[in-house]
Amino acid sequence: MLNIETLSFQYGRRRALTEITASSAAGNVVALVGRNGSGKSTLLRAIAGLTHPNAGNITWRGQRLERLAPLKRALEVAYVSQRPSLSIDLTVHELIALGRFASRSRLDSNLRIGQAIALMGLEALKDRSFHELSAGEQQRCVIARALAQHEENGLLALDEPFSNLDPGETMRVFDALKLCARAGALVVVAMHDLALVDRVAQTVWWLEQGRMVATGSPPDVLTPTKLQEIFHCEFDRGPQGLTLATRVSSITT
Amino acid sequence: MLNIETLSFQYGRRRALTEITASSAAGNVVALVGRNGSGKSTLLRAIAGLTHPNAGNITWRGQRLERLAPLKRALEVAYVSQRPSLSIDLTVHELIALGRFASRSRLDSNLRIGQAIALMGLEALKDRSFHELSAGEQQRCVIARALAQHEENGLLALDEPFSNLDPGETMRVFDALKLCARAGALVVVAMHDLALVDRVAQTVWWLEQGRMVATGSPPDVLTPTKLQEIFHCEFDRGPQGLTLATRVSSITT
Amino acid sequence: STDSSTTSGSSTTVSAAIRVVSLSPGVTATIVALGASDRLVGRTPWCEVPNEVPVVGSLLDLNAEALVQTHPTLILVQPPAQGEVIGLRDLALQHAWRVERFRIDSLADVQSLLENLPTLICDHAIANDCASLKERSQLLQNNLSSALEPIPHANRAGRTVVLLVSSESADAMGFGKSTYIGDALERMGVTNALSRSGYPALGAEDLATLAPDTVVVISQRSAGAIDQVHQLLPKSAIYPIHAPELLQPGGGMITGLLTLRGVLIQACESSFQSPLEKDAH
Amino acid sequence: MNKRQINGLFVLAALLAAGVIARLLIGRDPAIGSVNFSWPESNILVLRFGAVRSAIVGGACLGLSGLLLQALLRNPLASPFILGLSAGAGLAAMIAAWSASMVAAGAVGWIAFIAHGADGVIPGTVGSLAVLILVYALGRRGGRLDPLTLVLTGTVVATICGALTLLVQSLMPPSSRGDSWMWFMGQVPELPSSGAMWTAAVLLFCSFIASFRSGSALDAASIGDDEAESLGVSLRRLRILLFLCAGALASASVALCGPIAFVGFIAPHLSRLLLGSRHRALVPASVISGAAILIWADAVRQSIDVGAGRLPIGVLTALIGGPVFLMVMRSRQMRTGAWTC
Amino acid sequence: MNKRQINGLFVLAALLAAGVIARLLIGRDPAIGSVNFSWPESNILVLRFGAVRSAIVGGACLGLSGLLLQALLRNPLASPFILGLSAGAGLAAMIAAWSASMVAAGAVGWIAFIAHGADGVIPGTVGSLAVLILVYALGRRGGRLDPLTLVLTGTVVATICGALTLLVQSLMPPSSRGDSWMWFMGQVPELPSSGAMWTAAVLLFCSFIASFRSGSALDAASIGDDEAESLGVSLRRLRILLFLCAGALASASVALCGPIAFVGFIAPHLSRLLLGSRHRALVPASVISGAAILIWADAVRQSIDVGAGRLPIGVLTALIGGPVFLMVMRSRQMRTGAWTC
Ligand SMILES: Nc1ncnc2c1ncn2[C@@H]1O[C@H](COP(=O)(O)OP(=O)(O)OP(=O)(O)O)[C@@H](O)[C@H]1O
Ligand SMILES: Nc1ncnc2c1ncn2[C@@H]1O[C@H](COP(=O)(O)OP(=O)(O)OP(=O)(O)O)[C@@H](O)[C@H]1O
């Protein structure tokens, strides 16, 4: 159970989050949507316990994650940042193995690393250097790392994990996240592809300029009129779910 | 006119592109699609004249770009990489101004920088430090830099410019690219969002494992059966154009 | 170009016409030994003088302004070093200063320095100045010769080595053949255990292998270092001496040579008194 | 550990062993300067063993310290003395020497106490610890150790200490100024002070255990601060730990061998070229290669005489380690075409 | 340029002007050590002007060289001497001095030729150019100058040169060993060799123009190699240009002032803290702040006497530049909370 109460955060004097309140039970996929710069990444870091909020608080299963020791926190929450970086030369396998940093059991770890590699389809890339991969392949590696780290019933906080992924890989990752949620995890994903959100998330949290403007199920929140208002582009809700409409096609013609 | 002839490229001993042949006239938007690791970025860097191919050649308006002096090349082609980085502290305006590095005329440059900023809606962020922006805002900055650099009738090579952008900004960037193409430029964009490709690109180049497996207009190339085969997920072609179907929704239920 | 306001306060006016700047500690020490330090108006930071003489920098970091303000007539330098001060030559020409160079490496260099210095620094305007300086120089040369007289029964000291030890952990420096100390040992008839030339750095093992009969350690304060030499050479006779003058070849080292001679004589006598010990070795 | 790492460690260990044997066998006649190889008499053997111990412990301290600092400061130019520790130790040694000359001139009290340590390890240790604390205090930003701030602060503090050393030196009587320079050449003492030896050995042991256990934390720290924290690495604690270990090791090596920073710069790079960049393997590799470089340098200097007796150890570490490093760097470039630091 | 940059340049220029005035006015009675402030007589004024010229040109060379190297090597620890140029110059000067002593002992030919240059700038220039070529040859990867390879190569070559210097030094009689240390402290000569002065001034002028014009190329080079190339920056040419300018400036400053690397390390950082990181502004700022630091250090040392005459200039640059830098660094952190290098 994730509980966010009147959370505020600022970078220096710039306000990034203003009195955010929201909550979600485990077993869900929560999609964090909103315009660029609306505060998704900031909120996600706060959820993962990596920053100290200026006001309000966040609890996960009653604990304030930012106050836990990192080793303990790592067993509760796995985080993937929007800009992965690596300053030394590791192979894919070594990088994913870092996901088990906090775990004690060797045997269990090897199992989990193998599972994560299989789940992300990285068997063929296992022994290649991370720096020699394409952007999408790298993205899959860091997701695999988070999957290896993540414990059942834990929290998965992913910041735009689908960027750079091809449609097939996007599906693969989504399936993996759904699987985690079904197994009892809470998955919070910042993302921009509203069509995907609509199809996959149980809950949508919508941020605007650091404020939570809407929470609820995708069909309730992502109505074509609201989307039109915010993003200035038209969406249709057909039998397939949400799809992008007009304007674009108007130019194409 | 961009002409690619039996182009091959390898990283060390690893083959990344194999005998690519394709061509496109100016005034087009060419979408480069394919799975992760299929060689899109590699091809784009070759198109931008940043690498020396191992075999074959690329010509743009009859010139081999990789043999031009960088200052001259910069007037022909603007490039945005998949992983923008900046090691010093610049403001957004300063970063975008770098796009005019190769140009001689000061006045013209200021005009173009202003236009690019307006086109990408960065007026409000103009004086902020690049490092203090959100990922999507940074992405818009580097696109603005390429727009400022790009000369009419030039070549624009963009590597996944839509990653990290919200739907509204995606539309904005797409409109800008269309505008460039209409004005006589050739725009080559590596991208994964097939629904967007379908709506906006005139030509699709499809790479598989370093080979060009299909070229042509979106409806010809992006047929649901082919997509199913490659990406293992179902697409529908309805009145709205291409949309992602089943499998995903099957899980959601 | 005389400006009385900049004249050194403590220097008397024995020789207003001769104003010497020495850029070599060895030369300075020689001037002091000649009793002519009253005409020194400039020195390096490394020079030790009894009276107050301003520092005008060194060959490698000259304080030209201070040098000009001392109004020298004669500048004494000791090549080779890193090369001479750029522009010193021009400045000297411009101000009509005389510049003299001395090489001081061997005992012979020291002797010729003693011979030549008086004529350079004496004031012909003052009666007897040159003569008395020469006299003192002769005296010093005599002292030097007598300090270097063969020591009776010098071979009783056995294989001898003179060491400079600065601290416990650093290597000692030995004085080999054809150095000024090596020359001195030879003149005194003592066998230098270091049969090589130059100033080799000697590690602990080197000392233990060398196993000299007599060791003279020039060290100012490092008690630990001397203990260490004892520990390394339990069978040798070890004589620590306090003679920093010995480190600077020139007229100033004569007292140091006398100290050295003293301990060497002691070494010969003590080994004469206990011949059994020597036989045992 | 993978095969490359194990092979690399083997090679380094073999080099170290060969170095030990060489150092034990090489002898020289100091009187004429000729070299000989033979098992020495017992009184000489003791000295050679002493040098072997100094070289192994000192080199290991330097290698590990350099590795930890390169990881902590994220800078390939980092070496044990980047934080100013050896400069601090040098300053303290110089102050001790100065106070000794004051004592000789009749001063008393605490000056005499410091002066008493002039020959031993006390001033060096005190000096480097003082600098450690100072750099720690100044090198933080927002309450945390920040690599860039730390590396700049360390460099500046080192330079200031160096300047103060010269200042103190010019306060001393001319005749005793020259001596202290000897200290700055570095040594591999054949009669190491047992205090310095034991301190260094104990610190090396503890730091080795601590850094070996932090091996994967060090790897994890290279993926960016946020993600590393989320993996369970306490960057705060890791940095303080690294800082303290690296500082203690540098101080210990200074107390034992004086300032020979180059070994600590080159041993980690050489290990990285041979074994790759995982810290689990790099920690033992840097320890071994540091010891190997120092012992080989010491062995070679026994057998070289250009007319000035034994050369300062710093000359040999540079003349052996430098070219070896350049060769390995170029050959590995040729082979793989890619080398990340 | 924006307001912050213009203000910063003004402040630095004012500091430089004040430094020049201070240096011209401060005098000291060498006999009694008292300081006085007054317009000097003409024969003294000439000397003070000489020092002012040396400090301005030398400091400017160092500041610019440091800036270019920090940009080229992408390393905040880079300073003019990271490439081993001063070590090379020191080695050559030492060899010259040694051969001078050989000449005295009867050697002839080219040794005599080198020795003849001992009091000029020839050996220093030859030495640093030789090192420049060596580092250039070794510091490339795949035919291009590569920052990491270059910085490691430079450091190693510098250390090797330092070791060789010690080696040559230990061949010289001990009485002349002490002196040569002084050279390594650096100087601000009141009687600069006109050859060195002109060379440095011309090189400074050309390098300044070249780097000022490369200002935006330097900014552009910081956005990653591919993108920079696509903007029109020829990284190959830029790096070679920077390398040559930085190397020539470092050599010139060594010939003029000996090795005072610290000014070159600190001037660019100080400028960056004051003006931000755009190179158009940093180029003039580093030139001015380098000159200002050196002239202030020289002015202050005229007024200090701890009993051994003037202190070496290196002591003052560290004791003035160091704390100023630490203060500015801390105050700016307090203010903005963010500082990128
Ligand atoms: N620096 C490199 N060294 C070696 N191999 C590389 C390097 N960069 C990419 N590759 C390999 O070359 C192939 C093509 O890579 P490329 O980056 O062009 O793919 P891409 O189509 O852009 O993928 P993505 O959609 O993930 O961006 C991949 O198999 C990749 O692993
Ligand atoms: N390091 C920082 N310093 C100052 N302001 C920042 C910093 N990082 C982000 N911001 C600002 O805080 C706000 C929220 O940023 P955040 O990265 O959370 O947005 P986001 O919703 O993740 O955007 P995107 O979709 O582009 O990733 C933005 O206005 C951004 O400019």
Ligand SMILES: [Mg+2]
């Ligand atoms: Mg974000």
Ligand SMILES: [Mg+2]
């Ligand atoms: Mg790509």
